[in-house]
Amino acid sequence: MSELHIAATERTPEILLSANNGTFSMKGESFPEDVSAFYGQVIVAVDQLALNLTKPLTVDVAMIYINSSSIKAMFRIFEGLEAVRKNGQAVSITWHHQEDDDIMQELGEDFKDRFPDLPIEVNAA
Amino acid sequence: MSANSDDTLFDLYDREKRLLAEGPDLLKSSDENELRAFSERLFERFAKVVRENEDLTRHSDRQEQRLVKLNQNLKLQTRELDQRKTELENLSHQLSKYLPPQIHQALFEGKHDTQITTQRKKLTVFFSDIKNFTQTSESLQPEALTEYLNEYFSEMTQIALNYGATIDKYMGDAMMVFFGDPESHGVREDARACVEMALSMLERLRSLQKRWHSIGFENPFEIRIGINTGYCNVGNFGSEQRLSYTIIGGEVNLAQRLESNADVGGILMSYETFVHVEDLVVAEKRGAIRMKGIARDVQTYSITGRKTESSPSVFNFDHPAGVSIDLDPAVLDAEVRSALADKLSELASQLREP
Numbered sequence: 001m002s003e004l005h006i007a008a009t010e011r012t013p014e015i016l017l018s019a020n021n022g023t024f025s026m027k028g029e030s031f032p033e034d035v036s037a038f039y040g041q042v043i044v045a046v047d048q049l050a051l052n053l054t055k056p057l058t059v060d061v062a063m064i065y066i067n068s069s070s071i072k073a074m075f076r077i078f079e080g081l082e083a084v085r086k087n088g089q090a091v092s093i094t095w096h097h098q099e100d101d102d103i104m105q106e107l108g109e110d111f112k113d114r115f116p117d118l119p120i121e122v123n124a125a
Numbered sequence: 126m127s128a129n130s131d132d133t134l135f136d137l138y139d140r141e142k143r144l145l146a147e148g149p150d151l152l153k154s155s156d157e158n159e160l161r162a163f164s165e166r167l168f169e170r171f172a173k174v175v176r177e178n179e180d181l182t183r184h185s186d187r188q189e190q191r192l193v194k195l196n197q198n199l200k201l202q203t204r205e206l207d208q209r210k211t212e213l214e215n216l217s218h219q220l221s222k223y224l225p226p227q228i229h230q231a232l233f234e235g236k237h238d239t240q241i242t243t244q245r246k247k248l249t250v251f252f253s254d255i256k257n258f259t260q261t262s263e264s265l266q267p268e269a270l271t272e273y274l275n276e277y278f279s280e281m282t283q284i285a286l287n288y289g290a291t292i293d294k295y296m297g298d299a300m301m302v303f304f305g306d307p308e309s310h311g312v313r314e315d316a317r318a319c320v321e322m323a324l325s326m327l328e329r330l331r332s333l334q335k336r337w338h339s340i341g342f343e344n345p346f347e348i349r350i351g352i353n354t355g356y357c358n359v360g361n362f363g364s365e366q367r368l369s370y371t372i373i374g375g376e377v378n379l380a381q382r383l384e385s386n387a388d389v390g391g392i393l394m395s396y397e398t399f400v401h402v403e404d405l406v407v408a409e410k411r412g413a414i415r416m417k418g419i420a421r422d423v424q425t426y427s428i429t430g431r432k433t434e435s436s437p438s439v440f441n442f443d444h445p446a447g448v449s450i451d452l453d454p455a456v457l458d459a460e461v462r463s464a465l466a467d468k469l470s471e472l473a474s475q476l477r478e479p
Binding site: 068106 | 134135136176177180181187191
């Protein structure tokens with residue numbers, strides 16, 4: 001079963017993924033030196049969920065800043081979440097943003113448009 | 126599984142690159158089904174890439190806009206800070222005229238404490254006053270008086286600053302400065318700097334007097350100077366609302382008393398100052414003075430000039446026959462010097478007799 005615990009750094013978000021609990025969260029800033037190296041492990045873990053998750057999945061995304069490469073990685077992660085849903089597990093996603101952060105709010109809305117089959121709720125913190 | 130088992134080798138564009146790699150061989154195929162399947166996968170991926178690209182470009186533009194806005198705000202803030210800095214510099218420059226420069230500098234460097242605290246320190250205190258200022262001022266037009274007085278204080282202040290004095294205050298036509306706080310070069314050096322400063326002031330005043338006289342100031346200012354070295358209370362006096370950095374104590378009053386007893390155009394100093402400068406100046410011993418708050422009789426000395434090579438200096442003579450003379454004519458008054466000269470002359474005659 002997929003389990004991932006990555007502590008936040010100045011450049012990378014905290015990642016917590018537990019297939020046992022049916023939870024997945026990404027919180028913090030994201031501008032890693034090597035986006036593929038950092039997000040590769042997350043993409044692999046999310047893709048595995050599509051194969052072995054046995055309960056509904058609750059996803060929380062709370063990014064403060066995210067660079068373009070990280071958004072590309074995020075697309076791949078959401079494609080993985082789409083696969084989880086297609087394989088029969090319920091997925092509910094909450095996209096958190098700070099009250100005055102219209103950039104992160106609009107990015108959440110973009111993801112909502114981009115992945116219409118995923119239930120994404122964009123919420124101000 | 127879309128990723129390589131080794132995370133570090135994961136490539137975000139692996140799907141697109143895989144299609145690109147398959148392309149050249151597949152396009153050579155004449156199998157229509159194979160070509161159609163490839164075209165569909167290619168189309169699906171292409172559509173995703175276009176949408177991703179749209180989202181990324183939009184996000185990038187938003188970030189750029191925010192950056193531009195931040196940059197504009199930063200420029201505005203920098204302009205405001207520059208303007209504020211200029212205002213503060215001007216204010217500081219204006220304030221510096223009301224404060225001793227050492228205190229002004231220490232305040233701006235955050236080194237000066239504005240608590241009501243004082244300390245006892247051995248300082249050399251200087252007082253000067255213009256002789257008959259009231260009568261002199263009555264004989265001048267107010268504009269002329271202001272001009273001469275400002276010139277006098279400007280010149281004296283510049284000399285004081287050149288010698289590192291702390292300018293305590295101006296009181297009408299009087300000036301009070303001291304050496305030894307907040308910076309000190311030691312009691313002896315402070316006393317010497319003060320006396321050198323006083324001599325320079327008198328020299329400068331003499332040339333000012335000539336110039337003033339030549340332009341119609343009939344009886345130019347003349348001053349008296351008093352100098353004393355002793356323990357004073359120095360620091361911030363006053364209240365939480367208003368402070369004065371100044372000195373108080375009996376030794377300060379003594380300096381003022383010495384000034385009032387000084388010759389016109391002269392410097393009268395206490396013995397406590399004299400001992401530090403006797404090799405620098407020619408001084409005449411004057412009477413002792415008593416003052417309330419000072420337990421001792423204060424011996425005074427009047428400076429008659431700088432000591433040069435030709436000035437009488439301390440005379441030392443030692444002979445194995447048991448003769449030893451240690452004489453400093455500068456500390457003797459005229460009467461004693463004359464009596465001593467007669468006695469030595471008589472002794473010289475006796476010694477020359479066969």
